[in-house]
Amino acid sequence: xxxxxxxTLRSYTGDQRTVTAQGATLAALLIDLDRxxxxxxxxxxxxxxxxxxxxxxxxxxxxxxxxxxALADTDDISIVxxxxxx
Amino acid sequence: MAKRTAAPxxxxxxxxxxxAQPIALLIATRKGAFILKxxxxxxxxxxxxxxxxxxxxxxxxxxxxxxxxxxxxxxxGHLGPTMMxxxxxxxxxxxxxxxxxxxxxxxxxxxxxxxHTFWLAPGHxxxxxxxxxxxxxxxxxxxxxxxxxxxxxxxINDDPQYRKWMGSEKDGxxxxxxxxSIIIDPRDAKHMLFGMSGGGVHESFDAGQSWRVIIDGMEVxxxxxxxxxxxxxxxxxxxxxxxSNPDRLYQQNHCGIYRRDGxxxxxxxxRSMPKNVxxxxxxxxxxxxxxxxxxxxxMDGTQVWPRVSPDGKPASYVTKNGGKTWQRQxxxxxxxxxxxxxxxxxxxxxxxxxxxxxxxxxxxxxxASRNEGAQWTCIARHLPEIYAVEAAG
Numbered sequence: 001x002x003x004x005x006x007x008t009l010r011s012y013t014g015d016q017r018t019v020t021a022q023g024a025t026l027a028a029l030l031i032d033l034d035r036x037x038x039x040x041x042x043x044x045x046x047x048x049x050x051x052x053x054x055x056x057x058x059x060x061x062x063x064x065x066x067x068x069x070a071l072a073d074t075d076d077i078s079i080v081x082x083x084x085x086x
Numbered sequence: 087m088a089k090r091t092a093a094p095x096x097x098x099x100x101x102x103x104x105x106a107q108p109i110a111l112l113i114a115t116r117k118g119a120f121i122l123k124x125x126x127x128x129x130x131x132x133x134x135x136x137x138x139x140x141x142x143x144x145x146x147x148x149x150x151x152x153x154x155x156x157x158x159x160x161x162x163g164h165l166g167p168t169m170m171x172x173x174x175x176x177x178x179x180x181x182x183x184x185x186x187x188x189x190x191x192x193x194x195x196x197x198x199x200x201x202h203t204f205w206l207a208p209g210h211x212x213x214x215x216x217x218x219x220x221x222x223x224x225x226x227x228x229x230x231x232x233x234x235x236x237x238x239x240x241x242i243n244d245d246p247q248y249r250k251w252m253g254s255e256k257d258g259x260x261x262x263x264x265x266x267s268i269i270i271d272p273r274d275a276k277h278m279l280f281g282m283s284g285g286g287v288h289e290s291f292d293a294g295q296s297w298r299v300i301i302d303g304m305e306v307x308x309x310x311x312x313x314x315x316x317x318x319x320x321x322x323x324x325x326x327x328x329x330s331n332p333d334r335l336y337q338q339n340h341c342g343i344y345r346r347d348g349x350x351x352x353x354x355x356x357r358s359m360p361k362n363v364x365x366x367x368x369x370x371x372x373x374x375x376x377x378x379x380x381x382x383x384x385m386d387g388t389q390v391w392p393r394v395s396p397d398g399k400p401a402s403y404v405t406k407n408g409g410k411t412w413q414r415q416x417x418x419x420x421x422x423x424x425x426x427x428x429x430x431x432x433x434x435x436x437x438x439x440x441x442x443x444x445x446x447x448x449x450x451x452x453x454a455s456r457n458e459g460a461q462w463t464c465i466a467r468h469l470p471e472i473y474a475v476e477a478a479g
Contacts (some may be wrong), residue, residue, distance in 0.1 A: 008165060039181050047187040048101040048198035056163035081164050 001071065003033065004078040012040040021077075026057065027067035044079060052064065054082040108440045109436050110175075111444055111451065112156070114143035117470035119158055121149055121176055128456045130444055136463050137179065138170060147206040148175075148478040149232070151214050157233045158262070159185075159203035159219070165383050167202045184235035186219050186227040188243065196222050201261065205431070207246040207268035210275035220265030224252040224282050226294070240294035248297075251285040251317045259283060265327035266430065279335070281325045286317030287337065303351030305341040310467060324370045324430040331377035336409075338370040338382055338430070345409050355409025359384070363403070363414075365398050369433035373441060373458075378408040382461060383414075383428045394425040400435075402443065402459045418462035419453070426451075431474035438479065446472030 003021050005013050013019050021036065023029030027049070034041035044055040049067055051057060057064045058078040059071065069075075111122040111131075118136035137143075141160040149155035150456025151236050156176055161167040169185045172178060200221045209216030209228075217237060219227040228239035242248040255262050264283050271277035276293040279300075286304075288297045301320050306312040312319040321340035328334040337344040343356030343365045358363025366387030373379035386392045395401070401416035426447045432446035443455040450469035456460050 015215070038183065039168065042185065042187065043168065046166060047189070048191060048199055049199040050199065052164070052166055083164070 001029070001075050001077060002074055002083070004080075006079055008072070008081050009040055009043060009079065012037040012043075021058045022073075025067065025071060026059070026064055026069050026077075029071060030067065033066060044081075056080040056082070107438075107479050109438075109442060110148075110475075111452065112146040112148065112476040112478060113446060113466075113469065113472060114158065114431070114474035115446075115450070115470035115472050116142050119143040119146050119468075122452060124282075124467055126394045127439070128436075128454070132455070133177070133466055137176065141431050142202070143473065144202050145206045145474045145476075147208065147476055149208050149217075151208065151211055151348060153478075154231060156435075157182075157206050157217065161202040161207055167200055169203060169233060169236075171280050172420055179184050182236075184236050186225070186236040186238075188225060189238060198225070200225065203265040205266040205268055207270065211272065213276055213353050216297060217263060218270070218278075219461065220268055221254070222259075222262035222264045224263050224265040224285065226265055226268070226280065228294075240290070240297070242288075242294075242297060243261045248285075252282060253284060253318060267322065269325065269327045272329070273325065273332055274294045277474055279327070279338075282317075282323035283323060284318060284321040284340075286320040287322050287325055288317075300346070301352070302457060303346070303353060304337075304339060304344060306356060307341060323368045326370050326372045326380075328372050328377040329374045334377045336370055336380050338367050340366070340387075342366070343370070343382055343409065353409070356382075358410060359403060360413050360414075363379060363401075364388070367428075368393075368430035369445065371433055371435045371443060374435065374437045375439075376406075379404065379406050379458075380409070381433070383426075383433055385427065392425075392426050395427075398423050398425050400424040400426040402455075402462075404459050413458035415455075415462070417460060418455075418464075425449075429473055431476075434475050434477045436477040442477065444477055446475040448472060 021029050021032040030041050109124045113120040118139040120135035122131045124131050128308045141276050143396045144159045146158040156172040158170045162249045170179045188198045202475045203219045205220035207218045215232045217233050226239050226241045229236045241360040267281035269279040278290045281287050286301045289300050290297045299317050306314045306319040324338045326336050333348050335346040344352040345355045346352045360380045363384050367382050367385045370473040371381040381402050386396045401414050403412045405412050428445050436442040440458045446452045448471045453462050454465045
């Protein structure tokens with residue numbers, strides 16, 4: 001499925017704004033993403049499998065708050081990062 | 087108990103071969119890293135960088151065993167922490183495969199997550215490739231492959247007693263308590279120390295498998311009935327081991343400057359600092375060949391703790407007799423309205439003779455002295471907020 005990557009993580013994807021990854025759950029999709037782009041997962045998901053404080057993941061426009069939600073091949077995934085502070 | 091007085095000791099001679107070598111200063115800032123390179127005389131400096139522009143660089147350290155590998159711990163305000171590695175003195179960088187991270191907690195248990203790696207320390211000379219890291223929240227980590235992958239190290243990370251001493255986010259600096267000052271005894275790889283802000287100073291003689299608290303003699307904040315025997319109430323800012331005498335430690339603490347000899351108690355040598363300056367600060371630098379000489383950079387620790395140079399008049403202070411007396415060193419520094427803050431990793435020395443001293447301010451200036459603090463010169467300005475300065479000769 002299609003995954004939208006924010007500016008701050010495009011150094012991992014070779015500057016690709018959109019990539020393709022697979023997984024029956026969000027957790028599995030992020031593992032596949034990390035397999036393709038090593039290191040990207042830990043920048044947005046901590047070691048307790050929590051979505052980091054300023055990161056947001058949307059599935060078809062709805063915010064995902066945990067990694068155990070089921071995904072379908074036709075889903076659109078958007079990874080978004082809040083830009084705040086100085 | 088080892089007895090050692092503060093009597094002047096004969097200095098070992100500086101290695102002749104080092105005299106003409108240029109110095110590289112590894113500057114870690116809140117917005118990236120820089121390297122300042124000197125000529126052989128340490129008179130002119132050239133700035134290279136920024137590296138990792140926009141990333142918070144907490145510490146950048148050269149591996150003294152190969153003199154080519156650099157590690158830099160980085161994070162951003164929004165992304166998780168990571169670490170960068172160069173094997174060609176900073177010309178090229180690669181992200182490490184597995185930065186420090188706590189283990190996943192069992193279901194239902196509350197796990198911890200590394201916010202940033204605060205302190206990097208190369209391992210013993212006999213263990214090439216070994217590095218140690220201290221994190222916030224407080225944890226001790228080890229790499230055996232030159233920093234490419236990291237694992238939690240020693241029982242302290244999960245020890246209930248240590249977890250209590252480590253405290254929570256409320257108990258440390260604004261961005262969390264930090265494990266720092268990881269020291270490996272050059273005589274014995276199994277002899278290690280570290281400090282926790284807060285949580286005291288700890289020592290191991292078995293490569294980190296067991297630890298003992300060494301806080302005897304350290305004072306706690308007055309007026310709150312805090313128990314000085316409880317490590318949780320101790321906040322060492324910077325602990326250093328004398329390169330010329332590893333039995334001697336110095337410490338800049340939240341509550342003063344200390345020296346410790348052998349297995350004795352800490353002695354508050356900051357009592358002999360001028361009363362109007364006090365003995366509060368963050369960094370502490372030791373002479374590479376003289377265990378009686380140490381430098382500090384005092385900060386205002388009164389009332390709300392401004393953490394700036396007392397009275398707006400920055401100065402280093404040096405002792406040449408183990409802390410019996412201190413001399414002010416402010417030549418070249420602003421005489422007034424100089425509100426410097428120098429963080430605990432942001433002051434260092436080189437190994438030349440005379441020793442070069444360097445510090446970076448949160449205002450983005452780097453200052454250098456080619457003569458052990460007798461004269462200071464600003465060698466870089468307009469950099470981002472400086473977190474750490476390391477000298478690589």
